[in-house]
Amino acid sequence: MFVLTASLVLGPIALAAPPDPGAAPPRAAPPEHPTRAAPPDPLPAEDPLVPGVVGGGRAEYPMDTPDQVLPPLREDEGGVAVPEPETEVDELVEYLPRSAVGTACTAKTGTHQRRVERLLGLRADGKQSAADCRAIRAFQVREKIKPAVGYAGPVTWARAELLAARKNLDPGRRCPVKTYAVACVDLDRQLMWVRKGKKVTYPVVNMRSGRPGYATRTGWHTVYWRHKDHWSSIYGTPMPYAQFFSGGQTFHAVYGQLATPGGSRGCVNLSNADARKLWGVLRKGDRVYIWGKRPGG
Numbered sequence: 414m415f416v417l418t419a420s421l422v423l424g425p426i427a428l429a430a431p432p433d434p435g436a437a438p439p440r441a442a443p444p445e446h447p448t449r450a451a452p453p454d455p456l457p458a459e460d461p462l463v464p465g466v467v468g469g470g471r472a473e474y475p476m477d478t479p480d481q482v483l484p485p486l487r488e489d490e491g492g493v494a495v496p497e498p499e500t501e502v503d504e505l506v507e508y509l510p511r512s513a514v515g516t517a518c519t520a521k522t523g524t525h526q527r528r529v530e531r532l533l534g535l536r537a538d539g540k541q542s543a544a545d546c547r548a549i550r551a552f553q554v555r556e557k558i559k560p561a562v563g564y565a566g567p568v569t570w571a572r573a574e575l576l577a578a579r580k581n582l583d584p585g586r587r588c589p590v591k592t593y594a595v596a597c598v599d600l601d602r603q604l605m606w607v608r609k610g611k612k613v614t615y616p617v618v619n620m621r622s623g624r625p626g627y628a629t630r631t632g633w634h635t636v637y638w639r640h641k642d643h644w645s646s647i648y649g650t651p652m653p654y655a656q657f658f659s660g661g662q663t664f665h666a667v668y669g670q671l672a673t674p675g676g677s678r679g680c681v682n683l684s685n686a687d688a689r690k691l692w693g694v695l696r697k698g699d700r701v702y703i704w705g706k707r708p709g710g
Contacts, residue, residue, distance in 0.1 A: 462508040462524070462674045465560040469506030505558045507568040508674055516562050518546040523565025524674070525708070530565070532573040541565070571619050571672035574602045578617045582606065587704050594699045596636075596664070596691075598622070598681055600629060601705035603672075605681065607694055615694045618687045621667075622707045624676030634658040634701040641692065652680070654688040658701045664691060676707055 513519040520541055523529065527539035535548055546563030553561035556572050582588075588597035594609045600622050607615035622629040636656050643655035643665065652665040662679045666688030683691060 460510040460512050462566065463511050463514065464506050465509040465514055465562065465564075466504075466506045469504060469559065505556065505568050505572060505672075506670065507553070507558055507560065507562075507564060507566045509560075509562065509564050509566060513562065513564055514560075518543075518550055518563045520546070521564060523549075523569070525567060525570035526565045528565075528708070529570050529573055532570075532577050567672040567674060568670070571603060574604065575617065575619050578602065578604050582613070582617055589702055591700070594695070596658075596695060596699065596701045598629070598701065598703040599705055600631070600703065600707050603707065605683075607691070615691060618683065619671050620687075621671040621673065621677050621682040623662075623679040624707070625709075627676070627678040629662060629677075629679055629681060629703060629707075630659050631703045631705070634703065636695055636697055636699045636701060639692075639695075639697055653685065654683075654692040656692070656695055664688065664695075 509519070510521055513521045520543075522539070522541040526541060526545075527537050529535075529549060530537040530539070530545060533548055533552055535545055541563075545565075548563075549565055549569065550561050550563035552558075552573065553563070553569060556576075558569055558572060583597075583599075587599065588606070588608060589595055590608070590611060592610055594607055594614065596605065596607045596615075598605045598620070603620055603622065604617050605620045606613055606617040636658050638657040640655045640657075641653070643652040643663075644650070645652055652663060655663045655665040657663045662681070664681045664683060666685040667682045668685055671682055671684060
């Protein structure tokens, strides 16, 4: 067990990307407004989103939050061992308004309606129609998203965005092309990948970034500390395959679904399988570039 000695309370800040990263930045971001509390999470809607399958969409942990205590200066692969989950989450369970659960093809306009319409080649007016429901439902059946009721929720959007990115990875050319490895994080599409020069060394995957009040910081960062079996000393929750890049914000695994109605509390969450693969790709000193804004946040 290692001891964490220094604390840093992080507020949601946005860093503008310099034209060239140049020398590596300091190992951690300085505190900003250390006494300012983050805004509370919004109150639930009158018709809240719930997993459309009983027992599905299980949360990863009650407190998905960055470890806001800085790690020790020394490299350390020790600490509390985090057990691997018995099974990976292999079901895609969509979140629906409670009133839409049990319907055959919902007339409800989804939280990601316009984005899903655009990705599926439908008329992108942001309004659910009978034709939209049939097309979205067919996509959900094909991609094994449950329940297939045509609701354009976060899971359907995340899957459609990933499939589109596999065909056209970076249409806006936002990911910098450098001679060294760059982990690129697209908050707009909630995707990430790693490239070195023109070669993609880690293929695009879904991820989850910070919710309102806990924004994942944009701009250039550096992987400054890695801990495979990290455990948050503040909240008592595991952060497997943690790779710290900005203060307490890290890439790390979660054991539940990524495409949930809410975001993380600042970290870039990955599936356990994807975080394990990323652990074998990135190294201390590798660069991270983050841009955009999480939809809805």
